[in-house]
Amino acid sequence: MFTYEVSPVFILMEEVLLKKMQSIVGWSEDEGDGIFCPGGSMSNLYSILLARYHFYPKVKTSGMRALPQLAIFTSEHSHYSVKKSAAALGLGSDNVVTVRCDERGKMIPAELSSAILTAQEKGLVPFYVSATAGTTVYGAVDPLEAIADVCSAHSLWMHVDAAWGGGLLMSARHRMKLQGIQRACSVTWNPHKLMGVPLQCSAFLVRKRGLLKECNGSGADYLFQQDKPYDVSYDTGDKSIQCGRHVDAFKLWLMWKAKGSQGFGAQVNKCLENAEYLYDLLQRRPGFQLVFQDKPEHCNVCFWYTPPSVCCLPHGPDRDKRLHQVAPQIKARMMEKGSVMIGYQPLGAKVNFFRCVLSNPATQHEDIDFLLDEIVKLGHDL
Structure with a gap:
């Protein structure tokens, strides 16, 4: 999956699924974008990559010299992929600040606020918060509304790692546990977890339409020609770090049709x-x-x-x-x-x-x- 002409049916299936999932998260029809990724760790990496580009677009061409020393915030019960992504993107795992949780494993919003101020006093520049909806060990859901308030007050990118907990959105009985997820800038949701879709099937959703293409696009004219006889926005390969991608969307589409x-x-x-x-x-x-x-x-x-x-x-x-x-x-x-x-x-x-x-x-x-x-x-x- 990289151009519409190579896999037109699967490209359209992916688009339909992403729009459906964005709607379930709570975003309006005129916002939202996304892509299926090879696992939640990659989806979380995309979120940091896009957040960094959103605040510092020159990093794409000028590299790390265009950046101050950035700080990332996540709970002490969060997935290890947050630190791993920070290391891979050159931000450094030492610049990932782990925020204290309560006895149930939920991030404490007051501790987040305090950690942000402490990081600023040390000369770091906060830009990104990863809240967790369904921690690996306890299955805890961070207080998303309160975390969204903190992010709004400090103008930070709010990501929700709902790799494990995203499936709760499918239940009318349990979706209220993720109240506040609609305020996120980006979301990781793995249907291959709670929804039972075969591995691998992870969706990365971003609220700002077009940002994936701006951040990752290279415009290779031997593949993504702009004068094709169809809407070239369907050439989704330029939104991805990869070129060719596995057709992960088909498994979810087929299961959704069945169930x-x-x-x-x-x-x-x-x-x-x-x-x-x-x-x-x-x-x-x-x-x-x-x-x-x-x-x-x-x-x-x-x-x-x-x-x-x-x-x-x-x-x-x-x-x-x-x-x-x-x-x-x-x-x-x-x-x-x-x-x-x-x-x-x-x-x-x-x-x-x-x-x-x-x-x-x-x-x-x-x-x-x-x-x-x-x-x-x-x-x-x-």
């Missing part, structure tokens, strides 16, 4: 219902403890399993050391047996805990029951 928006909404609702079912089980079942007591906001449910030999220990460093070893050992036994497999990780001062992500709508309550039974069976003797 419909209501089907996607029902699928999302089922995933969150399963997460709530697991949450309810964990509250009642001995030997299990939730990482935080609040009802899950997304499909992520985080918990510890405490074997009998650890349960009896007094709280303190020795108990934490023993508990830290439990999840990795159970995970190893899961893989050796081949029965189930879920992730684990530590986070901050919290020792290793299980992170169960219920993103498959085919999962039934008996599968979730089996998961907890299997954890007990594999870990009771540790």
Whole structure:
């Protein structure tokens, strides 16, 4: 996918999908642009690339000498691709300021405001904030409206990394969790996550129409001739860092035709219902403890399993050391047996805990029951 003449049907499919997704985000018909990217990390990189060009267009021709020392802001629970993108674009990962979150994993807007002022005092120039809608570990959604207010007050580019949480927009029951996303300058949304589209399928949406072409276009006249017998705006290859692109849009188009928006909404609702079912089980079942007591906001449910030999220990460093070893050992036994497999990780001062992500709508309550039974069976003797 780079010119209309090479793949006319797929070019039109991509355009229709992008307009539909922009509308769902909450942008009007006369604004918005986008492109499908090879994953959320690349979509996030596009957002920083465009934000930098928006404020400092000379960087395209003059390079880094056209820039002051820029600062990027993102939550301490955000995806690692923000720092990786800053490194790749020459901005430096040290200039990515991580903003403190509350106990639920949400960025604290007051801390963002404070971090911006501190960066300015150090001589840095803030230009970009990445809010997260669906963090990797907790599934937390940052307070987008409040973050939008901060960005507006300081004239900063607001990006929303909704790679994981974007699918919530398909549910009438859950889309209000992303209230404020319509105020973003750009959005990452991965249908290959919550919506179940096969890898890879990531959409990068930008509110300012034409900015993708201005930032990335090279105008190669051997490919993007301006005197073609059709509307050359359909030659979307010049909006991309790539030239030829995989036809990722087709998978989403076909699935959307099959399921419909209501089907996607029902699928999302089922995933969150399963997460709530697991949450309810964990509250009642001995030997299990939730990482935080609040009802899950997304499909992520985080918990510890405490074997009998650890349960009896007094709280303190020795108990934490023993508990830290439990999840990795159970995970190893899961893989050796081949029965189930879920992730684990530590986070901050919290020792290793299980992170169960219920993103498959085919999962039934008996599968979730089996998961907890299997954890007990594999870990009771540790």
